[in-house]
Amino acid sequence: MANLRFLSRLDGVAQAELVARGELSAAEVLAACAERIEAMNPLIRAIPTLDLERARQVKPPPGPLAGVPFLVKDVTPYPGLRWSLGSRLFARNFAAPATPYSQRLDEAGLVTVGKTATSEFGMLGSTETVLEGVTHNPWDLTLSASGSSGGSAAAVAAGIVPLAHANDGGGSIRIPASVCGLFGFKPSRGRCVPASPGASDFGALVYDHCISRSVRDSALLLSLTEARDGALPPVGYVREPIARRLRIATWTRTLTGEDPEPAVRRAYDEAVALCESLGHEVEPVSPPDVDGLELGDAFFLVAGALLTGVVGTVGPQRGHPVERHELEPFTWSLVEEFSRRGPGALSEARAVFARSTERYLAAVAPYDVVLTPTLADTPWRLGHLSPLVPREELLRRTARAVGYTPIHNVTGSPAMSVPLHWTDGGVPIGTHFAAAPGAEALLLGLAYQLEAARPWQNRWAPYSYPRMFDS
Template sequence: MTAVHAPTDDVLDRHDAVALAALVRDGEVSAAELAQAALRRVEHVDGDLRAVAVRLPSPALQDSGPLAGVPTFVKDNTDYEGLPTGHGSAAFTARPARRHAPFTRQFLSGGMTVLGKTRLPEFGFNASTEYAGEPPVRNPWDTGRSPGGSSGGSAALVASGAVPLAHANDGGGSIRIPAACCGLVGLKPTRGRLVPSEQGRRLPIDVVTDGVLTRTVRDTAAFFAAAEAHRPAAGLPPLGLVGGPSERRLRIGLVLESPTGAATDDETRAAVTATANALADLGHTVEPMTLPLDPRFEPDFLTYWGLLAFLCGAGGRLLFDRRFDARRMDGLSQGLRARFRRHLTTTPAVLRRLRRAAAESSRAALDGHDLVLTPVLAHTTPELGHLSPNVPYDELVDRLTSYVAFTPLANVAGTPALALPGGTTAGGLPVGVMFSAAHGDERTLLEIAFELEAARPWKPSTQA
């Protein structure tokens, strides 16, 4: 087990983003000094982690905003003016983006300093950041393990201590999965809480939402408060700056087994059970429940994932670059495209069932409950290679569905869900737990996260 973490002899040591921004406001350190310290840290860790897709030659320093001066990275499926957007794919060579994506402008509104872009698996389809012909991104807790996906590059940099937070997005678990693998905080917000992507708005079900990966709850809360100040979410309850736990005691449903039938392993079950016990000790009511779900949800979601892969392949020359070559897409993308072609005529029924199943299951889970507690993943972080796109497609899909068994429901329903560190394995690897809430109720998720962080402090990989 080989761990990788940034040096601990500079201003970034043991400070989260909120604390760093306060130092900048007080004049104790400059944004330039923070950027240089972060770049040194990235240089130290990235030869092992391979988390960075591209670096910005001259980062734009900002001196205003609640997170002014905090160094960060944008995930390489989101346009940042002047940098290529490669989407993790070998099917084309990306050219520099002409302008920021709408979300990038919202992301920058807090005043952070973008240093570059982070790697993701091809088009974000995989739950591990691995490639057909390139080195994978590695987990800083153990470089032989997956950092999760698809926001694996961002997770690796944050967990290693290179930067305090980084951009992530989530279409089937891609914020929460790497948070679980790397011992981080990862909030997938309600659909519409942040600026939607231009591509997502054109999809029949917009499953992708943006966010961040952080090491502390208050950093996540600060980011969402800054984003809301830039662009309030129409039709959702205002969130504001959540500053700590609530005195309200909650009724929380506990689910240990996935409704898809995937088995939960012993160490994951133990982490979720320990979290449930901690909540009960804090005065919350925690009660076992089952999560009813149409058995067709899992294959239907795979078919929808296949639709996204099909659109990438068929429209690649328009969406990405005129030189796009679909034959160079990796084995997972090709297999998903083939699946969609086989099920093409069922698409209208699949969409109806997905929407209905997600809505009905979410309503049933929260009937009488404030939150639902589950694992993030059905088993602990796998070794690199287990989810490689070079694994034969049918075998890889079996492995993925046995692993990613809890997260996709919130993407289809559009409801918020939060991954938190829940403990560690016997080998010292992090295990995540997940809380799900009603539409628009990120506040309750952040409040319970603050309470657990205080009651059961978690250590980042740099202190493990």
């Protein structure tokens, strides 16, 4: 095989164009990806499930991303691949039926080679599990790739694949994108076809899309997976920077009342200056009157309801109850807390979501976009948000770090983390932008503009394939 190491530097659109023009075959592109997995995955541990033999049998249809290697986050089913949800309870679970989302991925021509690591059931902001171990951040191996889509972010940051599936229940696309120096876009509620079976209060907070290096990869995939008969008018493939001046509201204090670290504040100040230099009107405002701690409590309560349902279903199906040791301590604590508070607490959580949505959307209604940091803290070390940390301390640490992103899951708003800043020590810090429900085109247009003004695609992590093998 010819030296195809250069492929690690190309985004998905560019790789697909090579295949479409006949300059490379899908088999050659896949072989190059297999080489990158062999070189990088033992170091960063992003891919717990791999089936290259199956992928070699795939003949991708002539879709817009035909021949591009792809990975699916392991909280989401994909036909023929293990579906563990990062949990020992499902370590031997294999997904058989296709979903509307997996069918769209296949129709796009993507070649799914495996699954990416996640926190157990996608509940925590670090990809560390008893089942799979830890996933390392390619920018610094002592740092977490965060979560719960840390495996997807690490795989893209390491140059293994140009984009990877991710989903977002409280920031799980945007937060890993921030700490891994990538573009992470969360669509509006109802924008994309369903990715997982079933419905729940927690499921209503979860949005599927991807983490990518380029804005155009994310924009193209969104156009290929959006619902065509939904309540929202279609976005289509957004290809160009926005051409009009935006009114941007901005604040720095999280909804849990925390101020960002100084390094995060510097990144935020740079982003404000950049937006102003691009001709946008940026207006500092007070954060909306939303109680972030109350919101976090409601979030984990509906998560506990979902997990209680899982435990209650699995036990009878297999003939003996789920035991404490089969789940991580934090996961089990969510089940116990929901049991203590009872099903009636769900109505309280729903009321919190409704009240928070009303207040947030009313506060930001006069503006096109909201700009904040993505995270209050710089990327954290492995272990900081481990599921083995005692429950109350883990909740406190999570509330401190993740105070900007969850509100958009509740309101159904599109939001994105854009890699605009690196610290003096070379660690990425993302900037967060959100818009009104249904306004994906506006946000993607802004993202193209920011990408052109501060290009990031050629900034590679020290522990990435291009830096280690194609420098």
